[in-house]
Ligand SMILES: Nc1ncnc2c1ncn2[C@@H]1O[C@H](COP(=O)(O)OP(=O)(O)OP(=O)(O)O)[C@@H](O)[C@H]1O
């Protein structure tokens with residue numbers, strides 16, 4: 412994983428300065444921690460001439476003006492503004508002549524920060540400085556911190572070297588979290604597992620953002636809470652137009668009924684190695700690359716991917732190709748590159764494309780995709796095959812045949828997994844999840860789960876959820892009418908509503924066998940066949956009957972045996 416790499420952007424900065432390409436470097440970040448890091452690590456760049464002497468460091472700040480640091484009589488460092496170095500009245504332009512004078516004295520290192528908009532005056536000044544042979548000969552260097560090069564016109568930034576420091580590395584985040592915990596909550600120790608979860612979850616935040624999120628969590632909740640951090644992070648990324656950050660779901664795999672063999676596969680193949688990168692390394696496992704789930708509508712594919720993010724404590728970036736598709740190839744390509752950039756910054760994370768078939772059409776089929784779509788899809792393929800990709804890809808589709816086979820080529824994704832209609836056990840669990848776990852409904856004692864399982868043959872998980880919702884709504888309606896506020900939902904209610912459903916069983920059986928036929932075509936893993944084991948049964952086996960009875964006994968009581976874990 413990305414994790415343990417150290418951030419060495421300052422070394423890069425030094426190398427760039429020494430290469431003499433330009434005396435100006437643009438550091439693309441607005442993280443003030445990075446700025447502090449440079450200013451505190453002066454010794455690290457000491458083989459830039461003059462960097463060791465603090466008198467040589469001068470600062471131009473959009474808010475604070477043009478200043479330097481000086482020791483006072485007591486030997487303490489004091490921030491001193493240059494004469495005419497104010498930016499209070501006319502903004503940065505006011506200080507530029509003074510800055511220029513200072514720079515030409517030679518051997519200065521100018522750090523520019525907190526400038527969010529450039530203007531002609533400023534652009535001309537920078538262009539002049541970065542092209543100046545005199546300044547180069549006099550060993551003057553300029554470091555500009557700005558969010559993005561596009562703040563300047565290209566004729567300005569092409570004369571600079573551009574460095575993009577990482578938002579935050581694993582080590583840096585760990586250090587920040589431990590530091591804040593020790594500062595603000597020294598009496599409680601935070602376990603290594605928790606630290607790992609927090610560090611993983613906060614990938615993509617910069618150190619400044621991380622620090623404020625951690626402080627906020629400790630102040631509000633008295634501890635570092637994953638849910639608070641996840642919310643903070645989501646707010647930071649919510650503004651992005653091309654990618655949606657999905658909120659961490661409340662439930663992991665315990666919120667997905669059935670599909671045990673599939674969940675096991677995902678646990679073994681994806682979750683274990685991502686959670687234990689040190690073991691993966693020992694057994695020469697690369698990080699898992701991706702998964703494609705296919706199956707009929709409503710069977711829980713999207714749900715599975717979302718709950719995977721919860722199991723892993725990772726963010727999911729939902730990529731909606733339709734949001735990227737612009738009129739021109741160049742435009743869309745730019746957005747797509749931006750997506751990859753965000754994903755890389757947020758590693759470890761899952762990039763999820765739902766309804767992938769709409770995007771990845773086989774060439775030559777009926778619905779031939781547009782030129783732009785093909786272009787974007789080939790960018791995706793290329794990225795998926797990139798050895799250095801560290802984010803995990805998830806795709807879902809109910810039309811596997813429409814997916815371009817190139818996607819399945821080794822190295823791009825690891826597995827193609829079928830998600831058929833739920834078998835008996837799955838239907839039982841799905842019903843249970845929606846009545847007693849995700850919702851805690853007032854139920855009578857007479858729920859005959861065995862019967863519900865039988866009557867819902869070839870229903871999808873989504874249909875079963877609908878059954879629960881519609882039944883509750885119906886009973887609620889009577890309750891409101893009678894003003895009793897004490898009705899409970901009984902078996903007769905479920906059966907009454909069940910009869911109002913129109914489920915195309917024949918059609919679904921067709922879809923089911925299609926899903927099954929495809930397994931061996933698309934994967935060589937026999938174990939994935941287990942999801943079909945009970946799907947076609949309409950009778951309930953003996954052990955299942957026992958299980959069902961137990962569950963029925965528990966239903967409607969305060970604490971049911973359903974409360975225990977499924978796995
Ligand atoms: N196995 C399941 N366990 C619990 N709930 C389920 C299950 N399958 C489906 N559901 C419920 O049905 C809803 C819809 O499922 P989901 O959107 O994941 O299906 P899908 O396979 O992605 O469908 P589509 O192909 O139409 O996108 C889920 O939000 C969930 O509430």
Ligand SMILES: [Mg+2]
Nearest residue numbers: 712713765807
């Ligand atoms: Mg879906």
